[in-house]
Amino acid sequence: MKLTLRVWRQKNADAEGAMATYEVDGISPDMSFLEMLDVLNEQLILSGEDPVAFDHDCREGICGACSLVINGEAHGPERTTTCQLHMRSFKDGDTIDIEPWRAAAFPVVKDLVVDRSAFDRIIQAGGYITAPTGSAPEAHATPVPKADADYAFEHAECIGCGACVAACPNGAAMLFTSAKINHLNVLPQGAPERETRVLNMVAQMDEEGFGGCTLTGECATACPKGIPLTSITNMNKEWLRATRKAAKR
Amino acid sequence: MTSYVDYTVGDPIADTKAPSGPIHERWDKRRFEAKLVNPANRRKRTVIVVGTGLAGGSAGATLAEQGYRVIQFCYQDSPRRAHSIAAQGGINAAKNYRNDGDSIQRLFYDTVKGGDFRARESNVHRLAQISVEIIDQCVAQGVPFAREYGGLLDTRSFGGVQVSRTFYARGQTGQQLLLGAYQALSRQIAAGNVEMHARTEMLDLIVVDGRARGIVARDLVTGKIDTYFADAVVLATGGYGNVFYLSTNAMNSNATAIWRAHRRGAYFANPCFTQIHPTCIPRTGDYQSKLTLMSESLRNDGRIWVPKAKGDNRPPNEIPEDERDYYLERIYPSFGNLVPRDIASRAAKNVCDEGRGVGPGGQGVYLDFADAIKRMGRKAVEAKYGNLFDMYQRITDEDPYEVPMRIYPAVHYTMGGLWVDYDLQTTIPGLFAIGEANFSDHGANRLGASALMQGLADGYFVLPPTLNDYLARNPKLDPVTDEHPVVQEVVAETEARLNKLLSVDGDRTPDSFHRELGELMWEYCGMARNDTGLRKALQRIPEIREEFWKRVKVPGTGEELNQSLEKANRIVDYLELAELMCLDALHRTESCGGHFREESQTPDGEAARKDDEFSYAAAWEFTGTGKAPVLHKEDLVFEYVHPTQRSYA
Numbered sequence: 001m002k003l004t005l006r007v008w009r010q011k012n013a014d015a016e017g018a019m020a021t022y023e024v025d026g027i028s029p030d031m032s033f034l035e036m037l038d039v040l041n042e043q044l045i046l047s048g049e050d051p052v053a054f055d056h057d058c059r060e061g062i063c064g065a066c067s068l069v070i071n072g073e074a075h076g077p078e079r080t081t082t083c084q085l086h087m088r089s090f091k092d093g094d095t096i097d098i099e100p101w102r103a104a105a106f107p108v109v110k111d112l113v114v115d116r117s118a119f120d121r122i123i124q125a126g127g128y129i130t131a132p133t134g135s136a137p138e139a140h141a142t143p144v145p146k147a148d149a150d151y152a153f154e155h156a157e158c159i160g161c162g163a164c165v166a167a168c169p170n171g172a173a174m175l176f177t178s179a180k181i182n183h184l185n186v187l188p189q190g191a192p193e194r195e196t197r198v199l200n201m202v203a204q205m206d207e208e209g210f211g212g213c214t215l216t217g218e219c220a221t222a223c224p225k226g227i228p229l230t231s232i233t234n235m236n237k238e239w240l241r242a243t244r245k246a247a248k249r
Numbered sequence: 250m251t252s253y254v255d256y257t258v259g260d261p262i263a264d265t266k267a268p269s270g271p272i273h274e275r276w277d278k279r280r281f282e283a284k285l286v287n288p289a290n291r292r293k294r295t296v297i298v299v300g301t302g303l304a305g306g307s308a309g310a311t312l313a314e315q316g317y318r319v320i321q322f323c324y325q326d327s328p329r330r331a332h333s334i335a336a337q338g339g340i341n342a343a344k345n346y347r348n349d350g351d352s353i354q355r356l357f358y359d360t361v362k363g364g365d366f367r368a369r370e371s372n373v374h375r376l377a378q379i380s381v382e383i384i385d386q387c388v389a390q391g392v393p394f395a396r397e398y399g400g401l402l403d404t405r406s407f408g409g410v411q412v413s414r415t416f417y418a419r420g421q422t423g424q425q426l427l428l429g430a431y432q433a434l435s436r437q438i439a440a441g442n443v444e445m446h447a448r449t450e451m452l453d454l455i456v457v458d459g460r461a462r463g464i465v466a467r468d469l470v471t472g473k474i475d476t477y478f479a480d481a482v483v484l485a486t487g488g489y490g491n492v493f494y495l496s497t498n499a500m501n502s503n504a505t506a507i508w509r510a511h512r513r514g515a516y517f518a519n520p521c522f523t524q525i526h527p528t529c530i531p532r533t534g535d536y537q538s539k540l541t542l543m544s545e546s547l548r549n550d551g552r553i554w555v556p557k558a559k560g561d562n563r564p565p566n567e568i569p570e571d572e573r574d575y576y577l578e579r580i581y582p583s584f585g586n587l588v589p590r591d592i593a594s595r596a597a598k599n600v601c602d603e604g605r606g607v608g609p610g611g612q613g614v615y616l617d618f619a620d621a622i623k624r625m626g627r628k629a630v631e632a633k634y635g636n637l638f639d640m641y642q643r644i645t646d647e648d649p650y651e652v653p654m655r656i657y658p659a660v661h662y663t664m665g666g667l668w669v670d671y672d673l674q675t676t677i678p679g680l681f682a683i684g685e686a687n688f689s690d691h692g693a694n695r696l697g698a699s700a701l702m703q704g705l706a707d708g709y710f711v712l713p714p715t716l717n718d719y720l721a722r723n724p725k726l727d728p729v730t731d732e733h734p735v736v737q738e739v740v741a742e743t744e745a746r747l748n749k750l751l752s753v754d755g756d757r758t759p760d761s762f763h764r765e766l767g768e769l770m771w772e773y774c775g776m777a778r779n780d781t782g783l784r785k786a787l788q789r790i791p792e793i794r795e796e797f798w799k800r801v802k803v804p805g806t807g808e809e810l811n812q813s814l815e816k817a818n819r820i821v822d823y824l825e826l827a828e829l830m831c832l833d834a835l836h837r838t839e840s841c842g843g844h845f846r847e848e849s850q851t852p853d854g855e856a857a858r859k860d861d862e863f864s865y866a867a868a869w870e871f872t873g874t875g876k877a878p879v880l881h882k883e884d885l886v887f888e889y890v891h892p893t894q895r896s897y898a
Contacts (some may be wrong), residue, residue, distance in 0.1 A: 012809060030646075038538055038760070045758045045813060050805050053812055056324060057499040059539045061640065062424055063330040084643050089666070109470055110810040113326075117447065118325050124439035128432035130389045133709045136382070136389035141402025153393035153424040160329055160581055189391050193768060246697045 001027040001087060004095040005040065007052055010108050013115075017108065019097070029088035033076065034059060034066065036087055036099075044175060053086040054112040059083040061224065064159030067166070068112055074222040075180050078138055079177035081161060083226045100219040101162050103171035105209045116162050118208035125204035126197040127180040136228055148186050155182040158223040167222035170211030177205045178235035179227045195242035252830060254787060262868060262883040267671040269369035272889055273353070277374040277788035279671065283714050284721035291316035293512040294720050295479040297464055299451045301328035303423070303701060304684025306430030306487030307708030310835070313437035315713060317720075320477055321434070321443050322466060323500060324815075325451040329431045330497040332487060333704060336423025337544035338407065338638065340387075340701040341416035347404060351412040353377045358890055360699060363409045363589050364664070364692020365842035365858065366892040367519070367866070369885060371671055372689050376699075379706040386709055392431040397604050404534065407697035408545055409589035409897070415698045420544050420637045426701055430708070449475075450815065451506045452613050452743050453511045454482065454680065455729070455736055461510075461680035462729045463736070465743050465859055469815065472808040475813050477734055478729045480720055483712065484510060485704075486598070488663035488685040490523065492823045492830065493775070494767020497542040505699035507667050508826050515675040516868035516881060518668035518688035520718045520826065521834035524695055524843050525776050526661035527593035530644055530654075531613040540659040541644060543616070544637055545697040548586045550621035550630065553577050553593075555614050557602040565615055577598055584897040591694040591843045591856070591895060594658035598776050599854065601657075608655045611646060617653035648708040657717050658776060662700060664691045665833075668868040668883070672715035673707060676868075679723070679790045681716060683707035688866065695841025695856055747807050750817045759817040762797045766790070766820070766827055774831050779847040783835040787828065791875055794824040825874055832869075839863045851894070860892050 011015030070076035840856035
């Protein structure tokens with residue numbers, strides 16, 4: 001396959017960026033999208049140009065590092081991570097636009113690399129269960145109904161890639177934040193911090209400059225792990241419940 | 250100059266610091282004898298932890314909870330992305346919830362035997378003891394393990410064992426355990442107890458007065474080289490499987506931290522012990538950047554086969570039952586498809602070498618779920634393995650519910666690593682290595698679902714008390730600053746190395762060298778090794794190294810985000826480590842576990858150990874790039890599990 005790539009190039013956080021056009025040839029449909037970019041980069045290095053910087057690591061869809069907007073869609077046309085997108089999803093002769101995540105809370109570091117440390121700070125605000133090493137009771141002391149365990153798992157699958165934010169017209173981080181809250185708040189182990197968790201994480205999310213949620217649902221459509229949109233409504237319920245409880249105290 | 254293969258044998262390692270006495274009392278004894286640091290004094294002590302995987306994440310969180318000041322590093326943009334996250338199948342623990350005859354003693358036995366009698370008994374027993382606490386700890390953190398309808402934890406079976414002791418969270422156990430450790434670490438970051446440096450890569454170790462006192466690291470965004478000082482340094486930087494270029498490791502997993510520590514005096518043990526995992530998706534082309542694992546758990550329900558006849562090109566569904574060879578079930582009837590990884594990998598290689606392999610180039614075997622789907626129904630198979638099936642379909646464009654998966658072995662894990670004593674301390678005082686970065690617990694072959702167990706055992710439970718002891722015994726270490734001549738020298742060396750890489754301006758990309766090295770290693774130091782091949786590799790590696798320094802082209806500058814520079818710098822270290830791996834493989838003329846020397850096999854083609862010659866861990870001391878290293882042997886004593894020819898038949 002022969003392709004035309006239009007790629008966002010930006011030297012660093014302070015520089016102005018622009019789209020640059022490149023041609024790549026000999027692309028196999030079995031290549032992953034990132035392997036196609038490897039081909040481009042090998043080409044650029046040999047011709048003395050700066051290769052395109054992009055985040056990637058596991059290349060098996062679980063680390064959450066890769067983060068490209070492809071033809072206007074976070075992670076491209078299939079519902080998966082960029083690393084698991086294959087060139088068979090494209091046609092010979094296609095022109096493909098490749099951009100970084102676009103969101104106020106994710107500033108561009110270089111080319112296609114963005115700063116997602118805001119996500120880490122949201123987790124630091126309460127996305128954990130306080131259980132210092134050595135303090136744990138026997139694992140079978142508290143049975144957890146299978147339905148609850150499955151529900152927790154379904155939300156714990158979030159890989160923190162940020163596609164939800166990139167896809168949202170408001171640049172909101174509601175799906176990311178709610179996934180962790182749903183995971184931990186449904187478990188008996190998470191109950192003692194149930195209220196503080198949702199209040200603190202939502203407050204941190206707002207402080208990071210993410211946009212507000214208007215329930216357009218683009219986030220859940222882009223999510224490579226299928227975190228459901230109901231995650232957000234449940235978080236809102238948790239937040240209301242916690243706010244009412246805090247007001248009573 | 251003496252040639253690299255003319256290594257000398259130095260003093261044996263006399264003391265591993267493992268306590269004596271009955272094996273089940275040793276860890277308690279060690280903990281009791283360990284000195285303690287007064288909680289008020291802990292705040293004054295600083296510990297550097299490099300890496301945020303299961304071992305590093307759990308260690309950083311636990312040390313910070315205890316009151317130490319922790320400075321932690323990861324090269325990724327977030328500590329949540331360390332490659333432990335990609336572990337699929339599960340984590341072993343001797344809980345015996347199934348009442349199927351499991352016990353600490355049995356997990357200990359299985360692990361020593363699975364490692365083909367090349368691991369230290371005391372360490373393995375401790376690991377088995379701690380395994381039960383790990384599950385408790387993770388459940389308390391909210392790790393959503395799979396559960397039964399009664400609300401209790403579910404388990405499954407993994408290779409090399411006959412009990413069901415593997416706890417799991419669908420095919421994403423590593424992810425869930427890592428997020429548990431990451432969340433515990435995040436809590437400590439928020440509390441101000443951990444100073445976290447993401448996108449920062451350790452490039453060298455600072456050793457002052459014989460003790461590890463800090464690291465040199467590069468801020469990957471600004472390119473700035475910084476120094477960090479501490480009372481002790483913990484390396485939790487994972488394995489070195491990426492030496493092979495193609496492996497199941499993450500693209501950026503690398504050996505730089507442990508190799509630089511080795512160059513500064515830490516012995517490197519059993520470098521040739523690499524694990525080739527039997528069930529990976531076969532490679533499809535030259536552009537391939539990495540290989541993807543299909544979890545071992547699939548062997549619970551999938552059946553492995555190839556056609557009986559050579560060159561049988563019919564689609565799998567058209568090959569009748571009696572013309573298929575379920576070779577693992579045939580050769581190993583009692584373990585069947587669940588033999589250990591080294592055995593399954595070698596068997597796959599053998600049938601492919603016979604010309605019975607399937608798929609492009611005949612480099613594959615079938616992993617067939619037709620019987621499982623018939624027995625359990627598609628729904629049940631989907632619930633158990635759904636995400637793995639999806640991943641397979643995405644990569645290969647084939648539907649594994651309809652046609653059998655094609656799999657082939659690939660480099661997955663490295664049992665070798667920095668030599669550590671019972672306290673997980675390397676031969677450099679104050680430098681500790683945990684998780685895959687050390688060599689400690691798996692001998693010559695790791696059993697499935699034991700890497701997660703070891704990483705978390707080291708980080709949550711083993712390192713904290715032993716590090717405590719080190720700090721208590723060294724209460725007053727002189728402060729180290731940037732002005733110290735040793736520090737200036739290490740920084741200058743690091744800068745010179747990077748500048749040299751940038752200034753060669755040759756005509757080959759860093760990746761082209763990495764691929765070349767990887768192919769060489771896979772050919773001669775992969776699934777089967779022999780004297781001639783290893784000598785060939787040992788001759789070729791220095792040539793590639795020389796060529797690298799003449800012809801590599803690294804664009805850009807050092808003062809910016811420069812992924813080519815990062816890559817090239819890691820390849821510098823692979824080009825040295827690969828040589829040591831080949832030498833280790835050459836010197837060990839026996840076969841054991843994942844190390845198969847063609848010259849040493851039983852009449853039926855199984856690995857033949859030579860216990861009277863090689864019942865030791867090989868710990869290598871660095872003497873200079875390309876210079877013959879010194880071998881120090883740690884004799885392995887088996888008091889509880891008597892070495893026998895492993896049998897899974």
